[in-house]
Amino acid sequence: xxxxxxRLGRAALSFFExxxxxxxxxxxxxxxxxxxxxxxxxxxxxxYSVGVLSLVIIVVSGLFVGMxxxxxxxxxxxxxxxxxxxxxxxxxxxxxxxGPVVTALLFGGRAGSALTxxxxxxxxxxxxxxxxxMAVDPLxxxxxxxxxxxxxxxxxxxxxxxxxxxxxGYFVGVGLLGVDEGAFWSQMQARVDLYDDVMNGVIxxxxxxxxxxxxxxxxxxxxxxxxxxxxxxxxxxxxxxxxAVLGLxxxxxxxxxxx
Amino acid sequence: MIFDGVDIDIPRGKITAIMGPSGTGKTTLLRLIGxxxxxxxxxxxxxxxxxxALRRRELYDLRxxxxxxxxxxxxxxxxxxxxxxxxxxREHTRLSEVMIRDLVLMKLEAVGLRGARDMSxxxxxxxxxxxxxxxxxxxxxxxxxxxxxxFTGLDPISKGAVVELIHKINExxxxxxIIVSHDVQETASISDYIYVLSGxxxxxxxxxxxLMNSDSEWVRQxxxxxxxxxxxxxxxxxxxxxDLLAGQG
Numbered sequence: 001x002x003x004x005x006x007r008l009g010r011a012a013l014s015f016f017e018x019x020x021x022x023x024x025x026x027x028x029x030x031x032x033x034x035x036x037x038x039x040x041x042x043x044x045x046x047x048y049s050v051g052v053l054s055l056v057i058i059v060v061s062g063l064f065v066g067m068x069x070x071x072x073x074x075x076x077x078x079x080x081x082x083x084x085x086x087x088x089x090x091x092x093x094x095x096x097x098x099g100p101v102v103t104a105l106l107f108g109g110r111a112g113s114a115l116t117x118x119x120x121x122x123x124x125x126x127x128x129x130x131x132x133x134m135a136v137d138p139l140x141x142x143x144x145x146x147x148x149x150x151x152x153x154x155x156x157x158x159x160x161x162x163x164x165x166x167x168x169g170y171f172v173g174v175g176l177l178g179v180d181e182g183a184f185w186s187q188m189q190a191r192v193d194l195y196d197d198v199m200n201g202v203i204x205x206x207x208x209x210x211x212x213x214x215x216x217x218x219x220x221x222x223x224x225x226x227x228x229x230x231x232x233x234x235x236x237x238x239x240x241x242x243x244a245v246l247g248l249x250x251x252x253x254x255x256x257x258x259x
Numbered sequence: 260m261i262f263d264g265v266d267i268d269i270p271r272g273k274i275t276a277i278m279g280p281s282g283t284g285k286t287t288l289l290r291l292i293g294x295x296x297x298x299x300x301x302x303x304x305x306x307x308x309x310x311x312a313l314r315r316r317e318l319y320d321l322r323x324x325x326x327x328x329x330x331x332x333x334x335x336x337x338x339x340x341x342x343x344x345x346x347x348x349r350e351h352t353r354l355s356e357v358m359i360r361d362l363v364l365m366k367l368e369a370v371g372l373r374g375a376r377d378m379s380x381x382x383x384x385x386x387x388x389x390x391x392x393x394x395x396x397x398x399x400x401x402x403x404x405x406x407x408x409x410f411t412g413l414d415p416i417s418k419g420a421v422v423e424l425i426h427k428i429n430e431x432x433x434x435x436x437i438i439v440s441h442d443v444q445e446t447a448s449i450s451d452y453i454y455v456l457s458g459x460x461x462x463x464x465x466x467x468x469x470l471m472n473s474d475s476e477w478v479r480q481x482x483x484x485x486x487x488x489x490x491x492x493x494x495x496x497x498x499x500x501x502d503l504l505a506g507q508g
Contacts, residue, residue, distance in 0.1 A: 127333050127334070129295065130329055130335075130392075131335075132293075132322075133293050133326075133327040134350070134395075135319040135347075135350075137319070
């Protein structure tokens with residue numbers, strides 16, 4: 001009984017210790033971000049590996065999610081004789097919710113895990129330590145550019161996901177199921193609000209990008225420097241990103257759309 | 260506690276070796292000198308400066324004058340050999356690319372790997388990686404270089420090359436060299452002075468020849484690589500015969 005309590009206490013303590021270290025780590029990275037303005041090349045290189053290399057999975061997933069939305073939405077809307085509203089439904093679902101959330105989940109799986117593994121391996125092979133001894137701060141040289149690139153890339157990827165998703169919905173709705181093309185687009189244009197819908201979606205995607213990038217670089221930097229440690233850290237990145245994004249999504253949605 | 264009452268003096272321009280069995284904290288000692296670890300008590304002075312009393316910026320300035328050769332080489336794996344050696348120059352100087360190219364080629368020539376400049380670290384053998392790392396460590400012309408197990412895991416030819424390089428760099432550049440190692444032969448062949456650590460204490464010190472014939476039985480066992488002695492061959496265990504019989508129920 002006391003043993004169980006002690007274990008619980010230890011687990012709680014180590015959880016909060018990690019949480020605290022994670023926040024200190026975040027402050028240190030943020031302090032290194034302004035310096036990146038002087039060396040934009042560092043961020044651009046990372047934008048390529050974090051952003052451009054994630055494009056394929058984002059585009060393909062966006063297309064399929066949009067197509068599924070088109071199919072599902074048509075069946076439901078047609079029952080109410082509102083099939084012309086398909087464009088609105090697809091666009092709102094994507095822009096408000098699915099775009100940011102699914103992109104963040106994919107981002108965690110594709111870019112986040114890669115960041116964690118890369119940083120963890122750099123730690124395991126003493127590259128980070130070596131930089132320190134060369135008087136180069138790895139937090140500023142390695143971690144901050146990757147974090148910044150993640151925060152910049154995520155909203156852009158989410159926007160691309162939503163745009164491609166709308167095209168997918170259009171293919172299925174208009175091309176396949178015969179929804180009126182004019183109604184599809186004009187209703188979408190009339191009913192999707194720039195501030196309430198698009199901006200809120202963008203805010204979500206920025207928040208998710210921040211959290212996902214933070215988790216990814218922290219897990220990598222905090223990884224136990226062995227192959228097993230790095231593999232665990234990579235798994236943790238994907239799991240924690242998914243949980244954090246979904247939890248945060250609920251909170252943000254309640255704040256933005258809860259009356 | 261890892262170290263207790265360790266007092267080591269490293270003279271300028273000489274090769275000083277710190278030896279001892281694995282797990283005695285030799286690498287920890289280098290990390291203390293480089294300011295990557297903080298001691299609970301005691302001081303580390305480098306060039307008259309107390310490493311752990313320095314502010315961050317001062318510590319980083321001091322590190323620019325220290326080179327360190329990691330056991331793994333610690334080369335950056337995403338850039339090639341040339342860029343690895345150029346890394347400290349690009350980070351810390353405002354030299355033109357033309358100048359950097361000359362400097363890098365000079366450093367690479369010194370370690371005999373000018374021809375490998377376009378290779379990626381993953382293509383290098385262990386010995387080559389260590390030589391590239393050495394070229395990188397001397398890129399900023401440091402006043403001292405710390406070598407962490409420079410001979411471990413190398414084939415005889417590479418080992419010979421590294422021994423020769425450490426010796427030559429020490430002589431040609433007049434850098435203070437600290438070698439942490441448990442390879443007695445190689446280390447003793449080039450060191451001016453050796454400290455032997457065990458159990459967190461300095462158990463022996465002196466010029467290599469004197470240590471070979473040390474009064475201390477332990478130091479002799481270590482230096483001559485004898486399998487049995489004060490450090491027993493057998494890990495402590497219950498009596499052998501009783502142990503075997505105990506399994507028969």
